[in-house]
Amino acid sequence: MTDYDAIVVGAGNAGLTAAATLQRAGARTLLVERHNVPGGCATSFRRGRYEFEVALHQLSGIGHEGQPFSLRGLFDELDVNLDFVEEHDLYRIKVPGVLDVTLPADWAGAVDALEEAFPGNKDRVAKFFDLVRTLTFWQITAMRAKSADGIDPMLFRYALRPTRDVLDEYFDDEGIKTALSVYWTYMGQPPSALPFQDMALMLFAYLEFKPWHVRGGSQAMSTAILDSFLRAGGEVRFNTAVTNILTHNGAVTGVRLDDGSDIGAYHVVSNASLPTTYGMLPDVPAAVRDDLSTRRLGVSGFVMHMGLDATPAELGFTTSTSFVNLDADPERTYAAMHTLSPARGVCVSSYDVAPIGFAPSGATHVSLMTLQYGDIWSKLSPRDYARTKFAYAETLLDVVEHLTPGIRDAIEEVDVATPLTMARYLGHPGGAIYGYDQDATEGWLFRDSERETGVPGLHLAGSWAGAGGFQPTLQAGVRVARRLLRTGVRERQTQGAGR
Ligand SMILES: Cc1cc2nc3c(=O)[nH]c(=O)nc-3n(C[C@H](O)[C@H](O)[C@H](O)COP(=O)(O)OP(=O)(O)OC[C@H]3O[C@@H](n4cnc5c(N)ncnc54)[C@H](O)[C@@H]3O)c2cc1C
Structure with missing residues (x-):
């Protein structure tokens, strides 16, 4: 009998949702966080009479109650109650002396606003938005499909093209291209390097399901997920860092904490960065070492x-x-x-x-x-x-x-x-906030570190193993935990970890 079924390293978004999902499914779970509050990026802090939100600019994935998007269901399943605050505009973009446009958070309103700022482009914007919707539909369908059969070839034509190319195909006016693509900063890659499928998904998520804030900031969200975990009987240690991931015959057996104590577990789910996580192992599989040595910090x-x-x-x-x-x-x-x-x-x-x-x-x-x-x-x-x-x-x-x-x-x-x-x-x-660079070569599509960790019993959840950002990481924790639960949480893993 080990001390725990699973130890989750790090209480960022993915660590929190992984821990809550595991514990609520009956897995005895310990959550270990080096900081003194839950959330990782998703926190706040006080200065004088102000409390400051650390990271959340716009939350995707919520949607209205009548038209919910994936995070509403995720929070419901974890019994996490939050008060969401809707933003009615996507954004205002200003390039002094060049353009100043506010895009409402709805398809028709955005078409009108762009037509007013850049007359004569209404049809082009409407066609571009059609492309965004259709591509996103096929992207989501493809992610769930077992094969490429039946997937519209338009996905293969547009998904990996640089956003810049697609904007050039649809528009002549440089101003409208700038106004439509400024969300590139949320991915950290400029339009020349950002795969169009990522830009399309982002525009779709915010236009169709709106941008949101959380009342009480992202700290309220992190604390509420932690509460869900604790209510289910989970245990947490703050101000405690994991220094080593312990193995026997190459498979995970537990962790060592910074006070020198060892704790046993069948599984370790790491929300820490990949370099940190693999650096805590006595041996790194050659394939993982080769992969990590070619990656670019984001x-x-x-x-x-x-x-x-x-x-x-x-x-x-x-x-x-x-x-x-x-x-x-x-x-x-x-x-x-x-x-x-x-x-x-x-x-x-x-x-x-x-x-x-x-x-x-x-x-x-x-x-x-x-x-x-x-x-x-x-x-x-x-x-x-x-x-x-x-x-x-x-x-x-x-x-x-x-x-x-x-x-x-x-x-x-x-x-x-x-x-x-x-x-x-x-x-x-590097203080990277989205993990590795999120271009076509580094992004989640071709570098899926989450599915194959190379170490039995080790699971990776968070921005370094998949996509960065709030919605992707909150979902990643649940996804990784469910995958782990399917493998049998009380079985010592000897092969095929992370599948
Ligand atoms: C300033 C800022 C603005 C942002 N704006 C947005 C935005 O508007 N929209 C959006 O979607 N995304 C935004 N992001 C990005 C988003 O916040 C992150 O991608 C996401 O929160 C990362 O979640 P994560 O699950 O990967 O964990 P992280 O938040 O990276 O947390 C990892 C946790 O692991 C802990 N940890 C690490 N090593 C150890 C160890 N050895 N032992 C114990 N604990 C350990 C850390 O202390 C940390 O708490 C922003 C980020 C920042 C910083």
């Missing part, structure tokens, strides 16, 4: 969490989500993410246009985020770090002044997170 983020002493209306915020880019060309915005040159694109989340409940009355909670690769920050000397961080933060404010003139004057509290902050709190190399 992008991290630079975030300013701000408490502003003014209402959203006084500040001029009309939408919860805005993108301000200095270039209409996303490739230049992306190139700046590899350098410390001034930020060229910022995602602005104003959490009180549709209030999530954090900001005191009369005040506004805003986050400014630009993507940044971690390696440039890790090369800074400790002496240069603080100076660089605050100088770089000024460049985000410079960009956002184009959206909210005078925003600096309203700042009451501010906290700045760099890729090194992400690395410190998450334990992920």
Whole structure:
């Protein structure tokens, strides 16, 4: 008899849903988290009279009660009750002097808004949206199908084409291409590298099922999933890191914690990064080592969490989500993410246009985020770090002044997170927030580390083993747990782990 049937390493989205699914199915589960709160990225923290959302800009996967999307069912199954706050616009995108468009979160409204901003494109946008819907339908069908028989060939024509190519096929106007593709930042890959199926899925998810926030922020969601796990009898240890994954004859037998104690289990589900997870094993299978040695760390983020002493209306915020880019060309915005040159694109989340409940009355909670690769920050000397961080933060404010003139004057509290902050709190190399780069060669489609871990009894759940982002990781935890439950949770795994 082992101590536990399963030990889950890490209480990020996927770790939490995996642990709750396992425990609620009767598997004796221990959840181990190095931080002092659940959530990984999905947390909040307090400064002064403000509470700051760490990561959630727009949640996909919810849908309305009459037209629910997958996460509503997932939360219902885990008996997790949350109050969702709907955003009525997808976003406002502003390129100073070039374009300023707000896209409502519905298909017809978005067509009209784009026609108003770029007259003469109505039919093209309608056809493009048809493509988005049809491709997404076939993409989902293909994911569930056992073979390619019966799948519309349009999927094979469009799925892996760069988003840029498809936009070029449908539109001449550069402005409309920029306005329609700014969600590329949510995947961390520019339109020239982002497979169109990923862009289509994202547009479909937000246009058809709307973007959402959670009242109480993503921390409320993480805490509620943890509660579901605890109510079912699960055990959790915070402020505790797993340092080793123990094996016997190559199969998992448990973990070692940072206090030196060993705990036995038939299965280990890791929500930690792949380099961390495999680095904790005494031996890494050659195939996994070869795979990992060719992978590229994904992008991290630079975030300013701000408490502003003014209402959203006084500040001029009309939408919860805005993108301000200095270039209409996303490739230049992306190139700046590899350098410390001034930020060229910022995602602005104003959490009180549709209030999530954090900001005191009369005040506004805003986050400014630009993507940044971690390696440039890790090369800074400790002496240069603080100076660089605050100088770089000024460049985000410079960009956002184009959206909210005078925003600096309203700042009451501010906290700045760099890729090194992400690395410190998450334990992920490079502070990567979506795992590996999410282009066609690195993305979930061809690098499915989740299904085949190479180590019996080891299971991987989260952004490093599949797709990054809230919806994918919440779903990954449930999927991996169910797969594990199907293999027989109290059987020592000797082969075929992760199948
Ligand atoms: C600033 C920011 C903004 C974002 N915006 C969005 C957005 O708007 N929409 C969206 O969909 N996605 C967004 N994301 C991405 C999304 O939050 C992540 O992709 C997702 O939350 C990752 O979930 P995960 O399950 O992979 O776990 P993670 O959140 O990566 O958590 C992993 C957990 O494992 C723990 N851990 C690691 N090693 C160990 C160990 N050895 N022992 C014990 N515990 C360990 C860590 O402490 C952490 O809690 C954002 C992320 C950030 C940081």
